[in-house]
Amino acid sequence: MDIYSSLVLFGEGSLTGLTLTIMLGPVTMIILKYGIQVNRIAGVWAAAGTWVSDFIFIAVTFLLTASLAEWSERPSVRFWMYVISGTGLMVMGLLMLRIKGEKVLTADVPKQTGYTRAFFGGFVVNTLSPVTLFFWLGVAIFLQKEKSNAAWYYVGVMLSLALGDFLKAWLAPRLVSGIKGKYVYWVQIIAGVLIALAGLYMVGFGYFS
Secondary structure, rough: OOOHHHHHHHHHHHHHHHHHHHHOOHHHHHHHHHHOOOOOHHHHHHHHHHHHHHHHHHHHHHHHHHHOOOOOHOOHHHHHHHHHHHHHHHHHHHHHHHOOOOOOOOOOOOOOHHHHHHHHHHHHHHHHHHHHHHHHHHHHHHHOOOOOHHHHHHHHHHHHHHHHHHHHHHHHHHHHOOOOHHHHHHHHHHHHHHHHHHHHHHHHHHOOO
């Protein structure tokens, strides 16, 4: 049963990572940017920067929530955790709606150079994104309540992310002609609306639970 639960957790993590991979957020854009404007290797280095950032968030959020697991079971504390997290998601979603429609990913710009620059570009974009913090914090809180080894979920997520990001970087030169400004714009708008609605749902869940 323990092995089965661990495999289920791994599968859930893999599906979560796959979902994150297909989102056209800042991380995807920075990977494609270096993959297109420099070369595929630079795109992989940018992706590696985001992975290192993710590992840091995983370690920090899991350690922080470990000491709060029992404390968070209190109804009043749980309520405010839902409200604060939900409000943060709503704000994040609304900020995503401010994207400008004329933003287009293109190779017709001054060439960016340097694999180190690509790595730190990916690291900084992922670290400064509020999506990253809220995502890994939510995952950590969820996993603290699971009986199975949380490592299985993290392995599933990171394997899917690594594979997806690598493919983005490697296929970037071929993807540039297929990514239109309007497509990126509407994907961003839809994602922002969904995230804001998820935040609203979380606040409501905390209020009525």
